[in-house]
Amino acid sequence: MSQTVEMNFDGVIGSTHNYAGLSEGNLASADNAKLVSRPRQAAKEGLAKMFRLHQLGLKQGILIPQERPHIPTLRQLGFVGSDHAIVEKVSKSEPHLLAMCYSASSMWAANAATVAPSADTSDGRIHFTPANLKSMFHRSIEPDSTSKILKTIFNNQQYFVHHPALIGGVHFGDEGAANHNRLCMDYGKQGVELFVYGHSDFGQSRVPTDFPARQSLEASMAIARKHGLAFDRVVMARQSAEAINAGGFHNDVVSVSNKNVLFMHERAFANKSDLLHDLTSAFGDQPIYFIQVPEKSVSLDNAIKSYLFNSQLVNLPGSEDMTLILPIESQQNKTVYSYLLDLIEQDTPIKNLQFVDVRQSMRNGGGPACLRLRVVLNERELAQVNPHFVLNDKLFSRLNNWVDKHYRDELRSADLADPYLLNESRAALDELTQIMAIGSFYEFQQA
Numbered sequence: 001m002s003q004t005v006e007m008n009f010d011g012v013i014g015s016t017h018n019y020a021g022l023s024e025g026n027l028a029s030a031d032n033a034k035l036v037s038r039p040r041q042a043a044k045e046g047l048a049k050m051f052r053l054h055q056l057g058l059k060q061g062i063l064i065p066q067e068r069p070h071i072p073t074l075r076q077l078g079f080v081g082s083d084h085a086i087v088e089k090v091s092k093s094e095p096h097l098l099a100m101c102y103s104a105s106s107m108w109a110a111n112a113a114t115v116a117p118s119a120d121t122s123d124g125r126i127h128f129t130p131a132n133l134k135s136m137f138h139r140s141i142e143p144d145s146t147s148k149i150l151k152t153i154f155n156n157q158q159y160f161v162h163h164p165a166l167i168g169g170v171h172f173g174d175e176g177a178a179n180h181n182r183l184c185m186d187y188g189k190q191g192v193e194l195f196v197y198g199h200s201d202f203g204q205s206r207v208p209t210d211f212p213a214r215q216s217l218e219a220s221m222a223i224a225r226k227h228g229l230a231f232d233r234v235v236m237a238r239q240s241a242e243a244i245n246a247g248g249f250h251n252d253v254v255s256v257s258n259k260n261v262l263f264m265h266e267r268a269f270a271n272k273s274d275l276l277h278d279l280t281s282a283f284g285d286q287p288i289y290f291i292q293v294p295e296k297s298v299s300l301d302n303a304i305k306s307y308l309f310n311s312q313l314v315n316l317p318g319s320e321d322m323t324l325i326l327p328i329e330s331q332q333n334k335t336v337y338s339y340l341l342d343l344i345e346q347d348t349p350i351k352n353l354q355f356v357d358v359r360q361s362m363r364n365g366g367g368p369a370c371l372r373l374r375v376v377l378n379e380r381e382l383a384q385v386n387p388h389f390v391l392n393d394k395l396f397s398r399l400n401n402w403v404d405k406h407y408r409d410e411l412r413s414a415d416l417a418d419p420y421l422l423n424e425s426r427a428a429l430d431e432l433t434q435i436m437a438i439g440s441f442y443e444f445q446q447a
């Protein structure tokens, strides 16, 4: 029988990783603003996480970092002169804008795109829509490059369809797979796609939240249409205002799914009983598990602090049991850890725990699940994936050496004004394009 797998593509953490406090509503980003970051450590943590999954027998791919600082954005905003002159000018007049153009935020691959597996789409191809990330300026500059990277990796129109990012500004604000779960009996069988939105601008009245609700219902609906999904296999659910107010800016901070399991905080969704009913009926007579973590066991605040749900729920090869790959912070949190030890003794498919250290990313609100984009692939599709982007022992060690050679130990906000940082970032990306065999890929290489 041909095998279909769920492959994770993780964002390689860029050399300009820093803490700029750019994301309102993301408590870690706000709390750690202006902290000294450690780019080399960050990138190595990310690579070690990918390698761990690879060693566990899972298919692991990579997405390369985007060009930062992104000078073309600054030029579009009216800055002129040499690249260095622009950095100097912006660092003096609008340091916040410079930080936005320097952010390594494309590391959070869960926000790169929404992906529909071929088993769910009307034309039997895999569909990709890069997220427009309209609600945060520093992220809104990602989609063009994301699209280019995805087209480089999944480069065969017979199997892969690439849509442009959605038009329509914040009304169609789209944050990609961070607000999208797919439930199924088997990866290769048609599944039920669950889209989670925070606001709806046309039709439904906006539910007020203290922090921005980033994903819109209208965006989710457009993606479901464009991906050719069967609407009786699509469920739209609203994220609870409480979750957003507690710092759950994306749904993957309060729930995660794998196959027929939805692991969630009991307060993650508005109208929860409708959601559970809709999912159960879309599943027909097949079993579906809802594992709800009650507030009294782990409060919403504690779930968000520990990033309990920003984990990867996976089946290791040859096993029906599921493994949760969690951030180390959830092991260090006594309440959460004791809940987890109890969970694996219960009668649910989740039986194993693995903890990973991605602390540098966590301090910007990005846990293990934020760093990965899931792509379901059957054997024929897998054979079409650009092999340079598939992690193996050799690529892991080359990327580690590359990080050692090019990345700084520390970065402070004042360092963004340093002209050498731009040179270093470009030197790193230039060598990366050689490792990945993709020629002159970045805009600065074409200038």
Ligand code: SUG
Pocket (backbone or CB within 6 Å): 018, 019, 020, 021, 022, 023, 026, 029, 030, 103, 105, 108, 110, 111, 136, 139, 178, 249, 250, 252, 253, 364, 365, 366, 367, 369, 370, 371
């Ligand atoms: O968009 N943080 C990211 C974190 C994204 C996490 N992704 C998922 N939950 N899938 C964001 O808020 C902070 C950057 C800074 O403040 O320097 C930032 O962009």
